[in-house]
Structures are given as C-alpha cells and as structure tokens.
Amino acid sequence: MEKVQGIGGVFIYANDPEALAAWYTEHLGIETENYGKTYYHAFAYRYLDDPERRASTTWSIMPAKKKPLPKARKAMVNYRVEDLQKLLDQLTDAGIEIESVEDYDYGRFAWIYDPEGNRIELFEDHFDYAEMLNDGAGE
Numbered sequence: 806m807e808k809v810q811g812i813g814g815v816f817i818y819a820n821d822p823e824a825l826a827a828w829y830t831e832h833l834g835i836e837t838e839n840y841g842k843t844y845y846h847a848f849a850y851r852y853l854d855d856p857e858r859r860a861s862t863t864w865s866i867m868p869a870k871k872k873p874l875p876k877a878r879k880a881m882v883n884y885r886v887e888d889l890q891k892l893l894d895q896l897t898d899a900g901i902e903i904e905s906v907e908d909y910d911y912g913r914f915a916w917i918y919d920p921e922g923n924r925i926e927l928f929e930d931h932f933d934y935a936e937m938l939n940d941g942a943g944e
C-alpha cells in the first residue's frame with residue numbers, strides 16, 4: 806500500500822499575510838521569502854533511513870480567499886523548538902500570552918495564539934530517535 810511519507814507543506818491563510826509573516830519572524834524566528842503576497846520558508850531535512858535523500862516541508866502564509874477569515878479555526882501547527890523555556894521567556898517579554906504548558910517524558914509542550922487567532926503548539930522533543938532507528942520502529 807502506498808502511504809504518506811511526511812508533511813509536504815503547511816498553508817496558513819491570513820487577512821494580512823505580510824503582518825503575520827513579520828510576527829512569525831519576530832517571535833518564532835521563521836525567516837520568510839515572498840512570492841507576490843505569499844510568504845514562505847522551506848524547512849529542509851534528510852530521511853533518517855537514507856541520509857543522502859533530502860526533502861523539505863514548505864511553510865507559508867498566503868492571502869485569505871474570503872475576508873475576513875472566520876474566528877473559529879480548525880487546525881493547529883506544532884513547531885519544534887530546541888529550548889522551550891527560553892522561547893517562552895522571550896514570548897512573555899514580548900507580551901504574548903502563554904495559554905498553558907505541559908510536560909511529558911517524551912517532550913514539553915506550550916500553546917500560544919498568533920495575532921490572527923491561529924492556535925500554535927510549541928514542542929521541545931525529548932524522544933530518542935537513535936533508539937527508534939536501532940529497534941527498526943518507524944519503518
């Protein structure tokens with residue numbers, strides 16, 4: 806059976822794409838390029854089982870097809886971070902409210918909202934991927 810191999814892209818529709826892209830750059834460090842009114846960043850990676858094989862996930866902010874967008878949002882993006890506490894401190898210093906923080910043995914999570922009301926999940930990974938590869942799991 807053919808199956809999904811990963812996430813090819815994340816597409817966020819915004820009432821003001823330029824302002825929202827600037828917010829993500831300032832507060833989450835996602836540098837963007839623009840193509841017309843679309844702002845994007847490509848996160849490149851290598852496959853764990855074949856390090857020579859490369860791919861990317863495109864993250865983009867584009868103009869809403871209908872304005873204004875409805876307040877209720879049905880999706881959330883999980884962003885991996887190296888040091889969650891350091892990022893939370895920066896966000897708090899910038900006046901961004903932290904909705905909640907939860908700790909688990911496999912990682913630490915926090916939730917915030919961007920200026921257009923999109924819920925954001927921040928994730929500090931504690932998972933041992935080397936152990937997963939040695940066990941053959943994840944294939």
